[in-house]
Amino acid sequence: MPDGTTSTSNETIGGIAGEALQQYVDRIERLEEEKKALSEDIKQVYSEAKSTGFDIKIIRKIISLRKVEEHDRKEQEELLDLYKRALGME
Known part of the structure; x- marks a missing residue:
């Protein structure tokens, strides 16, 4: 703004709608927090599995x-076996 004050979040500045941008940022931040929580949950499950001997x-x-996919997995396994044999690992 010309007088040096900040603009409101619903103004369009440089073709960007501030309010819409704020909503996207808020959603991403919320999802990042959920992802962090899920990551901690997964870590806990791995820890439990390890403690039972897995x-x-x-x-x-x-x-x-x-x-x-099963067909891709089989192809990868066949290539792995081929490479291992070529290196004398089997």
Whole structure:
């Protein structure tokens, strides 16, 4: 503003609607907080699994594999086996 005062959040400045921008920022911040809380929950579940004797690295690998489509996973496993044989690891 010309007199040096700050603008209100519902004004359009440089083509940006302040109120809409504020809503997006607020939503992102709220989701980031939820993500942080979920991350802590996941960490706690891994800790519980570890305390009962499960190998966390293997659990993480299983979760990673379950995210991949079956045909893609089989292709990756075949390539891994091929590379291991080529390196004399099997």
